[in-house]
Amino acid sequence: MSKALERRAKLREALIEAAERAIAAKGLGGLKTRELAQEIGVANGGVYNLVEDVDELILRVGSRTLARLDASLSLAEIGGSAAPREMLVRIAVAYCDFAADNLELWRALFEHRMQPGKPVPEWAITEQMELFRHIYKPLAALFPQRSPAQLGVTARSLFSAVHGMVALGLEHKLIAVPIGQLRSEIATLTRAMVDGLTAKKE
Amino acid sequence: MSKALERRAKLREALIEAAERAIAAKGLGGLKTRELAQEIGVANGGVYNLVEDVDELILRVGSRTLARLDASLSLAEIGGSAAPREMLVRIAVAYCDFAADNLELWRALFEHRMQPGKPVPEWAITEQMELFRHIYKPLAALFPQRSPAQLGVTARSLFSAVHGMVALGLEHKLIAVPIGQLRSEIATLTRAMVDGLTAKKE
Known part of the structure; x- marks a missing residue:
């Protein structure tokens, strides 16, 4: 795997884990991609380089x-x-x-x-x-x-x-x-x- | 009942019926008090003279x-x-x-x-x-x-x-x-x- 792909895979996993913690703490309604982006250290829109959309993110947590x-x-x-x-x-x-x-x-x-x-x-x-x-x-x-x-x-x-x-x-x-x-x-x-x-x- | 109370009771019933139609058609997420106010012909805030809050409105439909x-x-x-x-x-x-x-x-x-x-x-x-x-x-x-x-x-x-x-x-x-x-x-x-x-x- 190239360095860039490896970095992306790690960020993606961090994103899904952050989403899991957010849902566990506050339910589906507590999921804010802006907060997740901040937590894993990417720009707001950067979340959508890691998953297609919020549906995919929730399904990955599921x-x-x-x-x-x-x-x-x-x-x-x-x-x-x-x-x-x-x-x-x-x-x-x-x-x-x-x-x-x-x-x-x-x-x-x-x-x-x-x-x-x-x-x-x-x-x-x-x-x-x-x-x-x-x-x-x-x-x-x-x-x-x-x-x-x-x-x-x-x-x-x-x-x-x-x-x-x-x-x-x-x-x-x-x-x-x-x-x-x-x-x-x-x-x-x-x-x-x-x-x-x-x-x-x- | 005074004319004013009678009018309020009728508006309240119209509001609950409008909310019922909105929920039946679009689910709980489709309930917009602004649209209901328009439908029954009161000002936006006027809804809250008829019910305490959205919770009460939903419970009355329930x-x-x-x-x-x-x-x-x-x-x-x-x-x-x-x-x-x-x-x-x-x-x-x-x-x-x-x-x-x-x-x-x-x-x-x-x-x-x-x-x-x-x-x-x-x-x-x-x-x-x-x-x-x-x-x-x-x-x-x-x-x-x-x-x-x-x-x-x-x-x-x-x-x-x-x-x-x-x-x-x-x-x-x-x-x-x-x-x-x-x-x-x-x-x-x-x-x-x-x-x-x-x-x-x-």
Whole structure:
């Protein structure tokens, strides 16, 4: 790599890390490219030599968040009984813990909207979809007769249900719940969903 | 009521209706008090003779949305078998339909944040909590041994899970789902949750 390219790569990484700190501290609304430029020591417009636009910057931060979430879910997967029902419960609770520990970065994953008319790039969609494998694997063990497409539907439903509990539970508004209680409710409902779904196995 | 008070009440209603149309068309981000003032024919600052601030205006629109949601859920409650399991399924599907038909107004209920340090007023919290009675009633029939507090926890968990499926299913991003499929997934998972929870009745 040439000296110039190397410098650019380092600045780009510094920019993404500065954006990550800003979002973690103040949420998506606290992201000001002018402040980031100052922090990493480039001119205001210089940010746009490093990333295409703010959407790309936010997606790159999201990419780092997803990688850490992926690591947490992988640990949960192997951190106990191999029975698929209990594995799903551990994954659901780990998702809750990750969201609580990374509240603003996790929120940013769902609150960010691309500028109108701009699609989410393929690489970002692929990264998001990759995470479903954690749920997919134990579901495939529970429902060996289901097709991959059917398992995909079930994985999405389970994820959405747990996500809803985490999102509203951590929301400091309508129904904020102490984290210990939230974890136990998530475990209870995840077990109930699995039990209910397996009771009428096709 | 004096002529002046009457005029103020009418203007206030016109303002809230104009805000409702703006949010329905363009979401919370599309709400500009300057445009609303023009639409109802008052000076720019005149809006603040009618409502305290933008937060109050948004909460008043939310109040109208919640009242219509309440009516939809009431219809779902009585629109079929009185068996609590099927009643819960109808309520969940009606919630999905309402969100799909009132997408931006429904989103505004959850996306709106009060200005920092300002609590949500009691009247708004009471209105939101009132809606839980739709879920609470059939749950009380399913779990006669549970205390009101325990039923409250279960109602909140069920609501959050269904809300998560609706929110991510209607999100035009990660996992958008055709509405027919979403409705049937919600029905399936709601039945599974009820079956799973009743299977190990205390």
